Amino acid sequence: MSSFAKPLIRRKDAPTNDLGLIRADYDGAMSTLCAGCGHDSVTAGLTRAFFELSIAPHKAVKVSGIGCSSKTTAYFLGQSHGINTVHGRMPAVATGAVAANSALSYVGVSGDGDSLSIGLGQFVHAMRRNVNMLYMLENNGVYGLTKGQFSAAADFGASSKKGEINEQPPLDPVSLALSVGATFVARAFSGDKDQLVSLIKAGLKHKGFALIDVISPCVSFNDHKGSTKSYAHAYKYYHPAIHADYVPVGKEITAAYQAGELLPVEMHDGGTLQLRKLQNGYDPRDRARAMAKVFETKDSDETVTGLLYIDETQKDMHALNRMEARPLNEIPYAELNPGADKLEALQKKFR
C-alpha cells in the first residue's frame, strides 16, 4: 500500500508507442502488496512489454487464480479484460477464453502455490494442450499470503524465516514444463527487468503456451539469510544463459553481434526472435540439452535464466483441435447457432 494512488502524469517528453500511448497508459490500480515485493516488478515488466509491443490494452486478457501473485492482475493494464478465478483454476478459465476468442493477447499470472500445489493438474494440461497464452509463474518459494509457509517450490535445505529447514525436494516448473511438452520455457528474475521484459515480449509473440518462471522474492517472508529465493541470493547466483530479443516484422535488426552468436527463430507473426548465447554450447532449440542443463544445475546454487527452450513449429490448441479462428462474438448468430435440426443431426452421429 501507499498513502495515495499513483497519479497519471503525462510528461511532456514521455516516449510514446505506435498507438500514441505512453507507458503510464498501461498502468492498473495501485498495488496493495508489500513494499519491495518482486511481483510488483513483474507487473512493471508486463506494462513495459505491452507498451513496447504496442498492444492496445483492450486487446489483452488477464487471468489469475489465488495468492499474492494472482492479485497482481489488478495492477497492470487497467483498461483490459480480466478474470480472477478460484484457486488453481486459472488455466481452465484461460483455456475457455482462448477457445472463445483467439484474437486477443492472453496473460495468466499465478504463483508457485497456485500452480504447483492446488493447480498442478490444470497447469500441466494447459501446457500439454499448448493453449496460446503467456503464463507468468511468480515463484517465491513460500505462501506469502498466509505468512511464509514453504511452498512446493521451496528448495531443498532452504530455511524459513523462523529457521525451519525444508527437507522435501522442490517441484521445478521448468523441468516439469519441458517434460510435458511445453513449447516456450523460460526462467527470469524480477530484479533483471531488461531480461524479464524481453522474455515477456517473446512469450506474448509465441504461438502456443509460454511459461516464464520468475524468481520473485517475497520481501516479507522469504528475504532472509538462508533463503534461496531472496534478492541477495538471486543476484548472487542467477546466470543468464540465453538472451532473447523479439524483433517485430518490418523492424530493422539494430543490435550488432558477432557472427555465429545469434540464433534467429522465426515467429508465427513474421517477426524474429533473436537468441543470443551467453553460455557456451547452449542451444535452446534442443529439448534434451535444455533438460540436461536444468538438471545439471539443479543441485548447484546456479540459477540458469533466459529462454531455455523454444519450439515454434508445434501446433497450438486451436490448430490441434481445428477450432474456429474467428472470435465467437464476430460470428453471425445464425452461423453460431444453426438451429435444433443441425443439433439433432450432430447428436445422431454419436448415438
Place this chain on the structure above:
Amino acid sequence: MRPTNVGDPDYFHKVVDCQWACPAHTPVPAYIRLIAQGQYGDAYLLNRASNVFPGILGRVCDRPCEPACRRGRVDEAPVAICRLKRVAADHRGDIEAQLPKKPAKTNGKRIALIGAGPASFTVANDLAPMGYECTIFERQSAPGGLMRSNIPAFRLPEHILSEELNYILDMGVELKLGAGVESMKALLDENWDAIFIGTGAAKGKDLILPGRDASDRIHIGTDWLDSVAFEHTENIGKNVLIIGVGNTAMDCCRTSLRLGAKTVKVMARKPRAFFKASAWELDDAEEEDIEILVNHSPKSFVIENGKLVGMVFEKMEYTLDDAGRITGQSVSGEITIPCDDVILAIGQDNAFPWIEKDAGIEFGKWDIPKVDEATFESTKAGVFFGGDAAFGPKNIIWAVEHGHQAAISIDKYCQGKSVSDRTPDDVKLAPTKMGMFEWRYSNAYDDSDRRKMRHVELVDRFSKLDVEVELGFSPEQIATEVERCLNCDVQTVFDAPLCEECDACIDICPVDCLSMEASGQPEDALRTALHSTEEEQALFVSDSLPLTGRVMIKDENVCLHCGLCAERCPTAAWDMQEGLIHIHHANDQDAGGGESLS
C-alpha cells in the same frame, strides 16, 4: 558519471527551482506549507527574512520563480507563488512583535544610504537591528523609490507600501526626505563609516525624433509616472500613444485610462514574441481594452500650430529564422496615428550627475559604476552600490538581494574584516517521516489547475487612481493553490548501502525518473536510460549498490517529490527529507549555519 555530492548545498538548492530562481532565494515551498496550515504570520515572517517586502512583492514582484516552477514542467501552469505570497501578507495578523527590533544601543557606526528604494531599505533592515546608525537620504517627499513613483497605486496601494517601509524605519532608521544628495565629495567629507548608493536607474530614456521639442505633451514614462504618483499630473488627453512595450509601458497605459484617456494604444516596434513586458502585465492591460500595435517603428511627431496631433510610424516587416530570431527587416509603408499625448517608455538609464569624476569612484561602460558582483563595493573602499544603481534596471527582488549582500559587506567593512570573506550557504536535512506512509508534508499529487486571480469589475476600476485591481485569493483558492505546490524542498535522499535492488521505487515512480544502471557510464548514456532531455537539471548518481555494484540514477527534472519511492522502499534506502538551505545574511555571518529555516 561520478556519484553526486549531495553535501554541496547548491545540489539540493537547485532542485528547489523556485528558490534557486529567486534572487533572494525565498524558501517558497516552506512558506506555502505554512500557509496551508493557516500560519499566515509565520509564512509572512519566513518570506520577510529573505525578501523583506512580502506585501509589496506579493503584488508586483517580477516573479522569476514562476517560470522556473517544476509544476510548469509536469502540468500546464506553475504554482501561483506570487499570489500566495500576497495571501501570507494579507492574512498575517499582528506580527510586529516578531520583527527585528531597534537595538537598545547602537554600535556608533554611521551608514549613509542614498535613495529610499528597496535596496537601501534592505540594507537598513539588515544593519539597523545589529546596532548600525542608518540614515536614508531621499530627494522626494515620500520614501519607496520606484515602488512609490513608478508602480501605480492600482497595483500597489500606498498603505501596503508605507506599512512595510515603516517596519524598517521603526528599527531606528533615520529618513531624510527632500534631501537629495548633490555632491559625492561633500558626502564623503561627512565621514560616514560606509556609504550605500541605491538611487535606482532613475533616468527614463528619451526619443529624439523630428518634432520632439515642439510640444509639452510628449512625456518620458518614468518621469510622468513620478508626477502622477506625487499628484503633479492629474489628467491626460483623450488619445494617448505609449511608445515601448515593457512593464513601464504597461503601467503608463493603464494609468492613462485612469486619468481620463479614452483610447490608449501601445506601439511596439517588433512582434509580440519580442515584448519585454511580463506576460501577466500584458494580460492585465489587454483586459482593460488597451490596444497593442506590433511592427510600428516611430518616425516623427506631427505638430500642427504648435500642438501635438499625431505621430508617424514606419510599418515594419521582419523575417525570422526557425528559432524565431530576427534575420532581416524592411519598411513596408508609413502610417500617421492621431494622438493628444505621447508617453515614451523605452527604457531607463543610470545617472549619477552628483558623483564627481574625481571622487574616487570609477565608472565603466555606459557610465555605469564599476561594482564588484559579489561584494557590491565600488572602486572606492567603503562605498557600495545596489539595486538598479549597481548594474542597471532589474527589479525589486534583485534590489533586495543586492541590499542583503551589500549589508554583509558594510558590516564586514565596518568591523575591519575582509568584505570578500563571506559565509557560504549550507544545507541541513530534516526527516519528514511521521509514521507508516505519513509525512509532515502533503505528498499526494493534486491535479487541480492554477487558480485565477479575481479582479475588480472593469466598470468599477477607473473611478479613482488607487482602486486596487487584484482582489487577492479567496479561501477556496488558497486551499487549492497551496496543494498544487510539489514541495520540491522535501528532497529524495538515497542511502545506497541500504538498497536491495528490488526495483520498487523505479516501478512506482509516476514520472519514470529513476533507474539502476551499470556504474561508470558517461552522463549521455544515463540520460538516455531515463529519457532525460532537460540538461539544465541535474542527474543524481548514487554510490555503488551493495548487491550488483550498479548505481541508482534519478532525473531531477521531473521528480514530483510525491514520496512514492520512499513509501514503496522496503529498506528505507529512499527517504523524504526537508532540505533546509541556509543562506547567511549580515546578522549570522559567524553562526556557521545549521539554523532551521522554518
